[in-house]
Amino acid sequence: MKFIAAAKLPLLLERLGRHSQVYAPVAVDGRVWLSPWTGEDIAGGYVNPVNSLKTLVYPQTEAVLEFEGGETDVTVREASPPAPQVIFGGRPCDAAGLDLIARVFMEGPFVDELFRRRREATTIMTVACRQAAPSCFCRAMGLSPASERGSDVLFFPGPEGYLVEALTEAGEQILEQAAGLLDDATGDQARRACQELPVPLAGDLNTVRLTPEEGFEHPYWEHLARRCRSCGTCTYLCPTCYCTALFDVTRGTRGRRLRGWDCCQFKDFLLMAGGHNARPQKKQRVRNRFLHKLSYHPANYGEQACVGCGRCVDNCPVCLHMAGVLKDLGEVERA
């Protein structure tokens, strides 16, 4: 294992920035965001950035292609391939979340080329956690403040700097580029501190599974949905939500086809051509979010679509969140 002094971290990012777009945690009006890095102070002391790693690999909207033409001839140009990027400062839960959605986009017979290109152009330098928020529940979801899943390099923060461990080939390449900035590690307290960090919401929540047959018409969904406001906060902040919309934006004879996030909580999420809405009621939409994460996703991929990052816990304006639902469902099952 290697060590990098805190003062040398900006030098490393600068070096990586010669060939890649670098992102780092930066405080903007009091909250930390993973932002394009151009030498700003690298934020510390945050638990999790507002935006998850997902947002940089699967952007909120991106161009699929551009087109121009009249009624008979149309020229179509594919969007240019993404530039290489290095992201420093995401947390282990988010790196796991990125790996989780990468399975959706890249495993199986249909590979999503847009996602694949950007994922493959991205190197993830995760910083393990030395503090957890009251809303964190990674351990309950089978992860930990030091989990390796989805990361290329793992940084363990200590008082003077970081222990650095490469986990993949891309990670090894980063360490090669860091030559001269790294020392040999003298101990592994920082790593152990991360591994042993207590996380407030514990338990074996990752064994909770819902079977739609049993739970589909449970009055619980109605009870839960009454307070939902049908906004996009929970799904847009979630590192494991991946619903996609495809749409054209046209101006005169030119246009772009964009692909971007959709949100199952919006009232027109399943509004079809012809006017039929397959989920007009809030109850149906809220139920879908949790059944997707706790039933359909586990059925297809063998794991829940939640990594316990706590964003929905912290940000849903009416506290309708995964930690709460998992707790409730534990009770529902026992009852």
Next chain:
Amino acid sequence: MSERESRLRSLAEELLASGQVRTFIGFGPGYEPSRPLPWFAQDPAGAAQLLLNPFCGATLARYLLDDGSPGPVGVLARGCDGLGIERLLADRRVSRDRVHVVGVTCRGAVDPDKAYREAGDTPLSAELEGERVLLTTASGTREFPRASCLYDRCLSCADPSPRWADDWLDEPLPPGKREFPDVAGLEQQDADRRYAFWTRQFSRCLRCHACRQACPACHCVSCSLDHPEWLDGGISLDNNFMYHFTRAYHVAGRCIACGECQQACPAQIPLMLLNDKFMRDIRDLFGVCHPHRPQEKEPLGQFCPDDPEGWREGGAQP
């Protein structure tokens, strides 16, 4: 249990038992004591769980839009909830005979995030005493200044009680005067600095619509922000500006200053600054003393043939 809380429970129970209301909307137990949840009591057992304490946060008026059940709905109303209900009535989205308002006088709601930051631990209970807030955590009770614990909206609140109610839990307090201190600060900056400020704010907008969905004035059945012919879904700075121009103009003259949009925003965009700017201008240009309270004659919501329209006749713009 406070006296007001027990009064609320028995009142709600009565209303439900007698069939006067089908649902009673208030606050009930959440996952932690500092975060009571919007609560929809439908029977006496549900009413018995109603809570009333300084952690009751989210505003409730908008839930009146969701209720599909026939017959009236009871709702707990602090000042901000009361104005929200008035907004929905004035905009004819809810009819008066479908809502039964239980008024309560509010001295401010404690923001659990601020309380956690102040106390350094999860707050278990809070009490308001004049300019102080007493926060109790596992390690005891300590005092903090009101200004560092209350929701932003409560710090500038001029409406502790609703203006009317069908039942009261306590004595209403008269409304005060709302000031707009932050607007002047922004106006003093030159256009470039203001543009840079709003660029920084709007560039991080997620277009999650949490602001719209929180707002008792943003209740159109079909919102222009959902229509790609008005605003496409592409995330870009100009689209985000467009989103915010539209939102701010559409609530101008109808915003009730509950601050729920800003409270809901996960990107912490200071939306109230825009809303306040409109309200301050409406006060100064139209001579409306309390622009956030629904008026009999809405300054921007009515057409008067004798309005001065200088710009039409080729004169100077007002």
